[in-house]
Each structure stands twice: as C-alpha cells, then as structure tokens.
Amino acid sequence: MTSRIALVTGASAGLGVEFAKLLAKDGHNLVLVARSQDRLQRLADELQQQHGVRAQVFARDLSQPGAAPALVEALDQAGLTIDILINNAGFGFSGKYHENPAEQEFALLQVNVVALAQLTRLLLPGMVARGWGRVLNVASTAAFQPGPHMAGYFASKAYVLSLSEALAYELKDTGVSVTVLCPGPTQTEFTERAGIRESLLFKLSAQSAEKVAAIGYQAMLKGETVVISGLHNWALAQTIRFAPRGVARALASWLVK
Numbered sequence: 001m002t003s004r005i006a007l008v009t010g011a012s013a014g015l016g017v018e019f020a021k022l023l024a025k026d027g028h029n030l031v032l033v034a035r036s037q038d039r040l041q042r043l044a045d046e047l048q049q050q051h052g053v054r055a056q057v058f059a060r061d062l063s064q065p066g067a068a069p070a071l072v073e074a075l076d077q078a079g080l081t082i083d084i085l086i087n088n089a090g091f092g093f094s095g096k097y098h099e100n101p102a103e104q105e106f107a108l109l110q111v112n113v114v115a116l117a118q119l120t121r122l123l124l125p126g127m128v129a130r131g132w133g134r135v136l137n138v139a140s141t142a143a144f145q146p147g148p149h150m151a152g153y154f155a156s157k158a159y160v161l162s163l164s165e166a167l168a169y170e171l172k173d174t175g176v177s178v179t180v181l182c183p184g185p186t187q188t189e190f191t192e193r194a195g196i197r198e199s200l201l202f203k204l205s206a207q208s209a210e211k212v213a214a215i216g217y218q219a220m221l222k223g224e225t226v227v228i229s230g231l232h233n234w235a236l237a238q239t240i241r242f243a244p245r246g247v248a249r250a251l252a253s254w255l256v257k
C-alpha cells in the first residue's frame with residue numbers, strides 16, 4: 001500500500017491508540033493529536049521504532065474554539081498533506097442537561113462536533129483535488145436514538161452519523177470516502193471519564209478497543225459508509241429503528257443511568 005500521512009485525533013488513549021497502531025503497521029506516517037503531549041510522544045516513539053514510520057505530535061485542546069483551524073494551518077506550515085483523517089477524539093458524561101456544568105456541555109460540542117466538522121471541511125478539498133482520501137469519523141450506537149442523562153453526548157453522535165452519511169454520498173466517484181464507525185460499549189478510558197462505569201450498558205458487554213478499531217479501520221479502507229461494531233450492537237441499532245420513539249428514549253435512559 002502507498003505510504004500516506006494520517007491524522008488521528010484522540011490518539012493518546014483508547015481507540016485512537018489502536019488506530020495509530022494499525023496505520024503505522026500499514027506503513028503510514030502519522031500526525032497524532034490530543035491534549036496529553038507525553039502520552040502522544042511515547043506512542044510516536046514506539047511506532048517510529050517498531051514500524052519505521054514518521055510520527056509527529058501536535059498536542060492540542062480541541063475544546064478550544066479555533067483549535068482545529070489553527071491545527072490545519074500548522075500542518076500546512078509544516079508541509080504535511082493529510083490523506084487519511086480519523087476524527088476520533090470525543091468524550092461524554094452523564095447527568096441532566098440543565099444541571100451539568102454549562103462549560104462542560106459546550107466543550108463537548110466543541111470536541112465531538114465542531115472540531116470534527118472543521119477538520120473534515122478543511123481537509124476534504126485537498127483530498128478531492130488529489131483524487132484520493134479516507135475519512136473515518138467515530139460516532140457511536142448512541143447516534144441512533146436520543147439519550148436522556150447523556151443528552152448532549154447522544155445528540156453530538158447523531159450529528160456525526162448524519163454528516164458522515166451525507167458526505168459519503170456527496171463524495172461518490174471522487175476517490176474520497178467517508179466512513180462512520182458506531183461502536184457500542186468499548187473498553188477504553190471513556191467510561192471512567194464519563195462516570196458511567198457502573199451503568200447497565202457497560203456491565204452487559206464491552207468490546208476491546210483493539211477489536212473495535214480494527215473493524216472501523218477495515219471499513220475505512222474498503223470505503224464503506226456506516227459500520228456498527230459487533231453483531232449485538234448492530235441488532236440493537238436495527239431494533240431501535242422500528243421501536244416507537246418513546247420506547248427508544250426510555251431504553252437509552254435505562255441503559256446509561
């Protein structure tokens with residue numbers, strides 16, 4: 001496979017680390033983005049040593065307005081042309097929307113929605129002009145229904161799913177594909193950060209980050225549009241589509257509480 005430059009957001013933990021490993025194994029050079037500079041640098045060193053690729057660290061807080069456009073500017077200045085974009089950074093937290101800290105809800109929107117939308121919008125034109133590109137956006141099975149007690153998070157993932165599907169259609173025949181990965185519960189730092197480790201959702205089943213990332217990565221390489229990791233997650237997402245909206249809302253609330 002031709003060596004490309006791949007940008008992975010949220011590459012300091014969980015799924016992001018696994019995506020970076022898969023890309024490096026395939027010989028792609030890397031741009032690793034997250035806030036934790038030390039963790040990114042350790043991963044970059046490890047991947048450079050193991051796979052002989054170039055891995056560069058751009059420590060950025062994507063919750064800051066303007067962080068994503070500034071990152072693209074820095075990439076331009078460094079002469080880095082991104083052909084593979086993995087919009088993976090994201091977080092969630094539980095609680096009632098009107099009681100949660102407002103700044104936390106706004107930061108979630110900024111990371112899960114705005115930064116993803118900006119990186120996609122700013123990097124796609126180059127890919128289209130060059131006639132090749134791969135975008136992998138990480139949504140969630142949360143994208144398929146509203147989620148009381150994690151309202152902002154579920155809504156952010158619905159945006160990611162909708163945008164990605166529409167872009168995949170718009171970009172047909174351009175050589176650029178957009179894939180959206182919808183994981184169900186996955187063993188990463190997400191649950192701890194979200195404060196939902198004890199939720200029924202995560203007690204019932206959680207897939208390994210390695211497995212989920214591999215499913216998303218393969219789908220991205222093939223240019224598939226929507227991929228739900230795990231048969232049980234796929235079945236739940238299909239069931240929800242035909243359930244009355246009130247039932248879907250109640251089910252989601254029960255699972256995350």
Ligand SMILES: NC(=O)c1ccc[n+]([C@@H]2O[C@H](COP(=O)([O-])OP(=O)(O)OC[C@H]3O[C@@H](n4cnc5c(N)ncnc54)[C@H](OP(=O)(O)O)[C@@H]3O)[C@@H](O)[C@H]2O)c1
Nearest residue numbers: 010012013014015034035036062090140185186188189190
């Ligand atoms: N784990 C699950 O059960 C699950 C299920 C469905 C979907 N997802 C989605 O999968 C994606 C990856 O999450 P994960 O499960 O791998 O969680 P994770 O282990 O907590 O990793 C999240 C990554 O996002 C980065 N990040 C968070 N806030 C950021 C910010 N303000 N600026 C830059 N980077 C930031 C974190 O890095 P720093 O802290 O170093 O900034 C970290 O690298 C997310 O979009 C999540 O919504 C997860």
